[in-house]
Amino acid sequence: MNPPIIELRGIAKRFGPSYDAAARLTRGLAERFGKPPKNETVRAVDGVALTVAKGEVVGLVGESGCGKSTIGRMVAGIMPPTEGQVLFKGQDVTTLTPEASRDARLKVQMIFQDPYASLNPRMRVADIVGEAPLVHGLIRKDEFDSYLDMQLQRAGLDPTFKRRYPHQFSGGQRQRIGIARALAVQPEFLVCDEAVAALDVSIQAQILNLFMDLRRDLDLTYLFISHDLGVVEHLSDRVMIMYLGRIVESARSEEIFAHPNHPYTQALLAEVPRIDTRKRRFTAIKGEIPSPIDPPAGCHFHPRCPHAMPRCSVETPALREIAPGHNSACHLNDQG
């Protein structure tokens, strides 16, 4: 296997609450009168290890709010972890020289989940996409226009609209502006955070085909965050399943879809909606959804797990190998 380009070791991320003045005051008063302060710290990511080898596509899947984007941001170097190390090509990113650090930032690009928030509303598309390659010397000034047109076209955007502002585009067009911007700086590693979620299937196919071409031609590496299991299965070599801040299962793509081990993964795969079901009755979630503010003890999945045993609410199951290259964190695997 190729050497890892990105490695996360023992990563945790916690977000403290931020109080406005009024909330700080009531909190202060409550404490003075002997009420224990309410803990509102969000444990977004809790002890995650992850390696991505050069040229690999790793899919990251899990429930909304489980910490996928937070991992993505730490991989892209936009957000420091509370605990643990992020390594870029084997080196801890906090020990890099400023120059090497800038280079790493450029080489690892992120396509953001929220195309609106991530595009400067006062910049024209031409500058959003073209500025960074120019500033970083990837292209000369006289190449700007042709380079820009090529980048836009590749992402399925009409270059004649390059003088427009983001609000003049549709949702899916904006998402493609984000894709063009990330690809324009010629990254080695791409964090795709729900990067094709707003695209119709035909344009989505066009973008996914582009991703696969870039991988073949340039050895581009991907961390592919998506809720769409069909897309993840199609694209990924390896898949990691996350639940409430932790990785609960990881394996090669074929393996995980054919033999899901963790009860959460099994539940997830059982619910995939199909284009051939008609007018079905959707069902509400059974049991309470656990919260990262107050995660359940032991296995985080135990309040919803159909196989939960007494042990599950006490002891955290470790992520361990159950077959070559297949890891799962469930106590059921300890039983004969």
Next chain:
Amino acid sequence: MSATLEVRNLRTHFFTRAGVVKAVDDVSFSVGRGEVLGLVGESGSGKSVTGFSIIGLIDPPGRLAGGQILYKGQDLATLTERDMRHLRGNRIAMIFQDPMMTLNPVLRIDTQMIETVQAHAQVSKAEARARSRDALGMVGIPSPEERLNAYPHQFSGGMRQRVAIAIALLHNPDLLIADEPTTALDVTIQAQILAEVQKLATDHGTALIWITHDLSVIAGLADRIAVMYAGRVVETGGASDVLDHPRHPYTHGLIGSVPSRNKRGEKLRQIPGTTPSLLSLPPGCAFRTRCTHATDACVQEPPVSDIAPGHTARCFHPVSA
């Protein structure tokens, strides 16, 4: 009985410096009480602009250039801004594709939700807060009490989407336009929300326009489907008719691109060619340059034709069923 909403020959154009963008050009459909209309189509084909037009949120240089939007028989396009605003708060709601169009980034979630509740119902602040908390719980946000104290940026992308949904559901609207509301949500949470929405349609009779590119959601949710391409509705019909027997070549190509219908790791099938620029649409059928069925006839404008009862396509040579 008349439909909850009937859109007739709607045209919404943007008069930009580069030319007129005919984002919506002759769109007609209707949705009845408790009915779910799935609105699908190519990215940039005019789905969101159709939604904005219905709720009266088109800003210059855009404007309605023709047609009627009949809500319970009344043409919304002729309402005053004030009446429209009233209707929008009470009877008609839209879940925007961008949740930040609903949410204010500098206000806490509780402030925003309580304000919305109190704007339309005479209830105490405590009651409004309780309703807000329950609404967050309903869209699957854990620790709703604590989360009411958070700001939008402290939520994940999917959680922001869900807060926007919760706000739209606060007053049981009669007409709900949901624009890609569950795009980034995993299947479990999505099912939870779709269950709530189905309940709204059956219990309250809400008419739903569900805009999405996710055909598997539409397959499970919609009664009828309308497919858009380049500002036009190119096919309409019952969900099964359209998904199982697509007759317009665009719909046909779209359904063939679904990843689960393609083999792992292989190139995904995509519709050849690129979307035409709305500024310079070719005369005749807008899909002509990408269509494998195109003939000389297609340089003329294809009329909407009935293929089967309740199933229409705007095409000279519909794909055989």
